[in-house]
Amino acid sequence: MNNFTQDNLTNLIGQNKDIENLANKEKARILVVSDSHGHPSVLKSIVQDFGSECDAMVFCGDGIEDIAFLAESADAVPSVLGIAEGNNDPDSYFIKGQAIKVPLNCSLIAAGHNIFFTHGHRFALYDGLDRMKEAAQSIGCSAVFFGHTHVAFSALIPGNVFVLNPGSCSRPRQCQCASFAIVEVEKDKNDYNAVFYQAIPGERKTFVPESIFL
DSSP states (O other): OOSOOBOTTTOOBSOHHHHHHHHHOSEEEEEEEOOOOSOHHHHHHHHHHHGGGOSEEEEOSSOHHHHHHHHHHOSOOOSOEEEOOOTTSOSEEEETTEEEEOOSEEEEEETTEEEEEEOOTTTTGGGOSHHHHHHHHHTTOSEEEOOSSOOOEEEEETTTEEEEEOOOSSSOOTTOOSEEEEEEEETTOOOOEEEEEEOOTTOOOEEOOOSOOO
């Protein structure tokens, strides 16, 4: 991503034409990462290994300073980047000399799929997913990506909403490995195909997390 520009309407980072192309693609792959917590080299290795294969990247918070490092040092950042403010993040940050807003919640459209993403700390996650699901549905989203718990998880929950937490790429919990996910979507199909990867530089080891989210 050579031109680090934030779209004023969507808060996505990328050129308008790339954001529109993402929305209208027949198929799209989204790299979903969260909770790097001051480990920029881990984030960079993930992007160097997988970024060029993806149409967009979503970062679900707690590590905005690592995103700034990534913007300066990595050459494989997808052309559309979405970021969300974690409980350890500021609401704005200077990236490549520009003041970038870091929204609590955001959304993007990929191959016709409207996807809501957030860190999740403002939605009482430890009481369940209902508040976050309702926030997504209120703006017409059929999927939610979130972080905060540091536990990888995906499921189709009541209301036909797909939810995914990629886990933490640097500080996993509940005996999981450090992880991230790639989600594939296709226009006119309701499926969300998610694959979880271990965050090991230069390797492509997948794993299947248990069906839990806390």
